[in-house]
Amino acid sequence: MIAERYINAVVLLGLLVVPSYALMVDEPFTITLATRAVVLALAAVGLNIALGTGGLVSLGHAVFFGLGGYAMGILAFHAQTYAPLSLGIFEIGGTKSMPIIWLVAIVVSALAALAIGLLSLRTSGVYFIMITLAFGQMFYYFAISWSAYGGEDGLSIYLRNDFPGLNTLQPMPFFGLCLALLCLALILHWRLLLSPFGLALNAARQAPQRVETVGLNPMRLRLVAFVISGAVTGLAGALFADLNRFVSPTMFSWQLSGELIVLIIIGGVGRLFGPVLGAILFVVLEHWLGAVTDFWHVWLGVILLLIVLFARGGLLGLLTGKEGPHV
Amino acid sequence: MKQLMLAAAVGALSAASVMADTKIGMITTLSGGGAGLGIDVRDGFMLAIEQSGRSDIEVVIEDDQRKPDIAVQLADKMIQSEKVDVMTGIIWSNLAMAVVPAAVNQNVFYLSPNAGPSALAGKGCHPNYFNVAWQNDNLHEGAGAFANTAGYGNSFILAPNYPAGKDALTGYKRMFEGDIAGEIFTQLGQTDYAAEIAQIRASGADSVFFFLPGGMGISFLKQYADSGVDLPVVGPAFSFDQGILQAVGDAALGVVNTSQWNKDIDNPTNAAFVESFGAKYGRLPSLYASQGFDTANLLLSALDKAAPSDADAFRDALRAAEFDSTRGDFAFGPNQHPIQTIYAREVVREGDVLTNKIIGVALENHSDVYAADCKM
């Protein structure tokens, strides 16, 4: 069996080497695929903080993904049309600057996570799963009928947004940005796991009564985890929108929430690199199975089933021979 | 899914070698809900390519699963890796909006075999973008015009609450001269229309216009037929195409719908198309299949005159639209959208199958209102 840190190192190395090789042999599409994997991984890292560490099975994380996407879409749309965005009493101009867009995406999704968390965390178990799903559906239907920003058609951004000093229109620099942000998020999660907060959150998942009897409030721990989680997933949403130069209500769909959970499970739940490995595997499967058969969803389903039934720790569990945290 | 289809005609090899190989990328919906439409477009398109006998055309086909993000990713792949010259295939307006602007700005030609969102017909028009099907409003406008000739004075109209639905009602109202008895936006993907039908019954309307594509239309028509409301219904062809008519059943009989194509349009190209499509695939072609077929033939006609690498000449060749359309006369307007006749069709039973029969012309040589906004 292989130690987890070696696997993590190989995964990171692979994320550097494969796109670089693709750049050399002029296969830019491979870089696009790798970017997709990295951005999905970032979204799933966000979810993993709530789900893997906090034990919060959220079937509504697409809300934050979508909010991040629309933060990008709306700001860039106003910049593209030179029409200021009116917020009641004051107006702000749109922007094509990635750092500002990211900040807005993070703040907006964190606020949404705070509101949704305050309401949903009163429930637990299946009820929590279902109420998060319900919030996802609300945002989905709202986005579909919000014609000012394209409704179901979504919003197209003709050119990718800018980052100071980089040509983001080239696949490689944009990939680099996404990878850097993924690494930051991984470091964030890692430090959280080692922190007092991580210790308490981890315990709150396994034995909430214990956490209460030492004088801590599990609800507040979970709320903070949910907000951080939503913010990271929101950032991923903004990047995903920039990758596609497009946002639409499908970013809010419950299938997307389901897919984010799938990524975490096939990689290994509650493990730092679980979502990364899961996202890579998912993109490869999607691409490779999709090329072999029209009915690739059947096989994706079968693979998922096998993992749930026989490989409880996901791919990382298989490779390291250790089960991960139980959620 | 990926298929490399080489138009197989061994004998034509030497003749074709004078021209450079052309690579065509088709992104369409082949799995999940709505796959039927993509399959028809693909089959129609490939039929024409095959009949041309040309072996210098390579068509790369990919499935977008009706997801915008997948479509964009596939477009990136086709442009960056496959280096295609021409793209086509997208069924849905929202996917087209996600793919087309970026593609045409990267000097790829895009021929739309189905979707025609207004944004791409007006201010967002582009020299490399050609629509071979219709602008989205066209068939709804046709329905409005038909309602006038049929003498309807008070229509109840409904469509799903999303942009194409809003365009549909706008399109109908643009042509319809009577009153509107009621206007409803239903939920996208809604399956039960009892409440809407009750409102129609109570509204005092003398006719109903609806735009409910796919499964929504099937549900609506079945429930409407069973409700005992017997006001005449008119709608665009999307709920009456060959693929879904059988699922609607007798509930559709006698309903008038508008289309730019039908299998009984009387011209030799169309007759040959209907026959060869049936021979090859064992089913009647739908309007989507005819659009795929026309798209391919337009492309072939342009390839006969110029290669896509010579962009200006190729563009002029496309604009000339010198090909035999299954619709008979076909020409492009200034925004490179069709100027064509919209017919009124009626659903009839032919032996075991339900199909459509042309009963009249709704709009003659019709263009679209967005063309004026197109500065090209």
Next chain:
Amino acid sequence: MSDAVLSTKNLVKTFGALKAIDDVSVDLRPGEIHAIIGPNGAGKSTLIAQIAGALRPDAGSVWMGDRDVTRLDTSARARLGLGRTFQISALAMEDTVLENVLLGALGHSGKPWRLFRKVHADAELRARAMAALERVQLADATHTRTSALSHGLRRQLEVAVALTLNPRAFVMDEPMAGLGAEGSKVMTGFLDGLRQEAPILLIEHDMDAVFALADRISVLVYGQVIASGTVDDIRRSAEVRRAYLGEDA
């Protein structure tokens, strides 16, 4: 009553038609072990849940010193100095022994919001955690995964977590349950010494331990305290004999 560290006044809790706790007043004074005994279903667990804050009483109140804590939740009562152990171990089984006591130390420090400092590097927390482990003789097992501990050692860990809180009063739910004869003896000895530090409200089925440890015993039957007094008082009580043995007086 005024010197009681922990007390209940006229507690009532009903579940449907069942009166699980019916007008119960008990108290815990400094330096003592007060045992609550009674047959299964007498309402002991319901009582302890209300004292700890996991259940809201229908009527009556819970006091810590002269402070009414009836409306406070479990974590607030813990912060006021209530140290509870569970009948069925409630520990973070995937974590190490050390991490479980660190959690207690963290609760005592009241600062779980440091997001970026390493918890293991905090000398103060660690010292408090290790001290508690040493007192229950678990220092050898510091880095063992909790799920790998034997049942008896888990009970000791439960007590250690409570110790990290420096509580003013302990509430222990059957700390001897499932321990062998040897384990019970060790635990009895340990609790015996602990009462000087903070008094213990003890719920226990092991009568040998109860009679060896308790300063006072209250007998709970059908949700009511039918007798309360010293060990000898209880041994001699006719009512208790009747309740337990069905003997006539």
Next chain:
Amino acid sequence: MSTLLLIEQILNGLQFGVMLFLMSAGLTLIFGVMGLINLAHGSLYMVGAFAAAAVAGATGSFLLALITALAAAATAGALVEIVVIRRLYRATHLDQVLATFALILIFSEGTRWVFGSFPLFLDIPDALSGPVSLPGGIKYPLYRLALIGIGILVALGLWWLTARTRLGIQIRAGENDREMIAALGVDISRLYTIVFALGAALAGLAGALVGAIQSVQIGMGEPVLILAFVVIVIGGIGSIKGAFVGALLVGLTDTLGGIFLPELFKLFMETDAATQTGSALASMAVYILMSLVLIWRPTGLFGARA
């Protein structure tokens, strides 16, 4: 709006609610007895509809189609229980969500593999087609009245089954204490298979009945599935009574919300904007209802445990 129209709309809401009840009853029964979240319940609904459409197409008999739908869904349910679900009872909710999500993928694309991509045809039987006149002059489709009737019959049947039969006693015992009924000598895995098949059969019945007035197509189960979850969460998971009340609430909210919200907005907005805003809000209405219920009662209206 006239009283007659209002009554007709309430009937529509009831009918929709009753159909949702058929879906939700199985879902809530399965959760109550086995503690399992079954996302694939919508697939069983689809199986019922496709089986009915295939048989009706071949034989022309609606009754035979209904019977086949019941049998096919029950068989599929039992099979899924034995092959997959049985291994998930001890698993976490997360694993259950995931495994049944996988089953959706397999069922949906598998059905497309077998039946192709185009919708199938299933029609109302002649005997039940067309409208009838109700007292007060309301014309209402007979088939929809029949649906309300069938739904209420099924509700009564389920009540009888759980309250009055041996199987019902076992089911209720299983909800309360799994170890206990195992100790009493009930073959628990057989009980689970039966309950799962029963739930699946109810979903299949709903699919076949609804398929006659809607479109029989791939993915038809998913929107209904989500609504059914909303229903059982509102009602309290595990409670059949809760499912019934929840289904009617959701059915009425959805139907009446779609009509009244646009009208409400017309009072203070322009017609176009009001129609759009009202419709947008109407499509969110049931989810808003569910959130409100959960915020008020975190375990639903009749729910006992989380």
